[in-house]
Amino acid sequence: MDATVDSMRSGSAQPISKAKATGRLADPIFVGLLWASGIFVLILLGLIIAELFKGGLPALQHFGLDFIWSPAWNPVTENFGALVMIYGTLFSAIIAVVVALPLSFGIAFFLTEIAPQPLKRPIGVAVQLLAAVPSIIYGMWGFFVIVPLMAAYVQPPIIDIFGNLPLIGALFAGPPLGSGMFTAGLILAVMIVPFITAMFVETLESVPTMLKESAYGVGCTTYEVYKNVSVPYGKTAMVGAIMLGLGRALGETMAVTFVIGNATRMSASLFAPGATIASTIANEFPEAPIGSLKLTSLLQLGFILFVISFIVLALSRALVRSRLD
Template identity: 45%
Template sequence: MSIPSRFRLDPLFRQACLSCALLIAGLMLALLGELLQGAWPALQHFGLGFFFSSDWDPLSQQFGAANALYGTLISSLIAVLLALPVGIGIGVFLAELCPRWLSRPLSIAIELLAAVPSIIYGMWGLFVFAPWFANGFQAWAGEHLLDVPLLGSLLSGPPMGVGLLTSGIILAFMILPILTSLIKEALRTLPNVLREATYGIGATQFEVITRVLLPAIKGPLFGALILALGRALGETMAITFVIGGAQDIQQSLFMPATSISATIAEQFNEATGGLHIASLIGLGLVLFFITFLVMGSARLLMHRRPA
């Protein structure tokens, strides 16, 4: 008895899917190997101190990743902290409160923000937002918030416009469409019986949203947060425009700083010495491991999350 031809294609289809999966894994390993090879002179010269040193002086050939690592993590953290509550509010409004005739055009408009090139965000941040931020909030904070414990030291410094806080705000604008879209779609996948049952026991709309719907999408919400964080960690051009490019670690969020991607973008074309180039590739290796650890930890936490 002959096997129908459509069943003969199943093994080939499985092999093709397996080959695609192995190809992705192979590309990641090849990328890691290339980064290790390029960064090896810097790692061999500086050792583990490369990851903890704050020295970055191309003239004296002293390089360390601490400044760029600090700027990358702090700016991404600021972006997530600012974008998450706003993204939840917009997602809830579009999915639960907004009329249907208005929800769709608003959703499309917000999702189109994700298609704006990052360099446009950077130019807008440098020429429009930074001057307004310096003359507005930074000047006001310098007059009224310097005496507040802890907050005063974080918001001290001259009102220059560019800096860590500015870069975090621009990143928040960039990751907001991702958060909003994923949160909105997660809320819309919840069955209506969940809402009707909660309304049936006398709950208000606020209680339905905060005590039933949002807890029901904790998993997707966490996944959206990690995707947004991954986008913020690897952003290059927008950060390069507004972070300031200073190779220093300052307590104040108003002061200029740098990030891993901004340092590579600014200096790679002008790097001449082999140690300088190897150090820049070492920064790329650090960013690779940070992103891998963030995404891997998120996957583990989501798998361990009780159903």
């Protein structure tokens, strides 16, 4: 009897010991794979930065730092500068955020506080579907629908009313072409609304119910609860959502290329055609001969766009950290 028990114990101990040995072997392998994954991201990012910098270095050596501040872009005389594209990138992205922010707040507030239960899911799915639409579809829609509407019904009355006013008149000057900075900003706003709204909804839904019920208990209205409880509670995540939308708008290519007008000149007018870094690269990269000054200038533009995106990311992290502190 004792021999049988001992044999059973020894038999059960063998699988346990094998499992322990396998676990001891698998654990360092798993940790090594995790380290390799993290290091791979850093290496890949470093290679991208190095390739862009190396490819654009001849343009920087030829033009110096004036390349960043020069508004010239003339492939015939091979005189290139980045200022027009930097201006267009920042200007259109800021317009997009200004337009998208109140829309995202309104949609998120409606979904979390106002919408009846049967409407929440369809509207939420519709917002998610907007995020899944390819950017080229937005560009085609903007070119065939929004641009004609802007040229026929929106820009002419605005130009007539505000175009001759002092100070602000420069923002609305020019012919009603339909395409331009403002149109590009509108298309970008539609594209980033789903991203910002989704994060806003998640943030507002994470607000403890007890906090909102306490506010309602002391007589606050729905708007006061939203303003004084929900938004302050999730303001850190909301700042991150806004900066995420800004970063998305900065790097958009095809949708902007369709509607911005692709004119390499600067103008204070919202309705004037312009160009962004991404749209310029998309338009002129296929026509740039290998080894030419134009190609290196385009690569330098890509490096500048990367630097701008990095600055936006660093700024967003600094803002979130300051609010957490």
